[in-house]
Amino acid sequence: MTWLIVLGVFVAEAILMLRTYAIYERKRWVLIFLCVVLGSVLIPALIVVQLEMDSLHYGYPPDGIYKGCYLTDPTSAIIFIAYILVVLSETIIVSLTLVKAVQHLRRSSVPLVVNLYRNGILFYLYILGKTFATR
Template sequence: MASQEPRWSHHSHHSRRSGSALTMDSLAAESDLRIISYVEVGCLALLTYDTLLNLDLEYRHIWSSKWGLIKCLYLWSRYGTFFDTSLAVLKRIDRDINLDPLKCNTLSKFITIFSGFGIGITEIILMTRTYALYGRSKKVLVFFMILWLSIGGFSIWAVINWMESVQVDPLPGISCDLYNSNDILLLCYIALLAGETVIVLLTLWKGFHTFYLVGSDAQYSHLITSFYRDGIMFYLVMLLTFIVVVVLQKRCTSSTPAHWRGTSSHHTLNFCLPLGYPCSGCCM
């Protein structure tokens, strides 16, 4: 008679496999978090480099100019980006935050909201540039207001729904992050890309129309070329960024922080590209 395998062997084998799977997940999570930390530090370094590189231009054209809406929006976008990117790095290295779920939860949500608000401000700057190309047309202004409010309202709704189902980092002490398998934030990127597609199409149309009319006016053509080139470059990099975000959203492990998949680094990218200065770096 064949000897029966002891009952405990299946349970023991299953336990070993479960323990091994848990260890693998933990290692994968730690590896993901380390990469995320490198990227966020890189974003802060890029932002610092961009600021130093353009300090002379900024002093001559921004700080020396009269105060107005565009100047305020620029300064908010420029230095507000330092704020949320620095917080993103801080929560990686501060053990008090890592070990306190309440602090982790509050800080991570604040960074997500602040970054989203900063991206919204940058979109206003992009729309203002295109609005200027159209000679401050009231129709274009009303259209952009409706577009911005629609995208902003939808994004606020999506973020609120996302926050209702987030959970604090299951690996306390390793990193402070929120986790969520909900893909609703991906819809924010789709809405953002749709809005930027509209902006770049309007820029393309006006650029083509102006080139056709201006003809040999070299100085004005150079200005329009700058607007045209910067707008297209920004859109193409944003499109590439969106594709990367989608790939990360679908392929990263379940333990990868959901809110990181594009938020603060996306804010850095959103600021560095559209302002027309020499630095056209992106961080994603």
């Protein structure tokens, strides 16, 4: 189940990066930069998630009331690093988006363009809040 969550986060980040790449009119340097960011975030995040999974120990509940998985040892705090990596990646993406938003909105106030940037930035702020609220 954990790896499906990691895959979902990876796909979501890739979609945001593709959107940013499209906003920058498919410029090669943006693609290379986003691939470097994705690799720099994904590889350490995979290692952190595996270390977290290896640190979990399950056993039988002490009183038999609980059903399902029961953690016998407290979890490590290393998974927080994965949260930080995702926040870093999203902050880079939204920063690139903000740069283009300023450029585009100075030239045009087309409702679709305004809506694209506004919703993208609001989505980032919402996800950022959820990320910190979850931890």
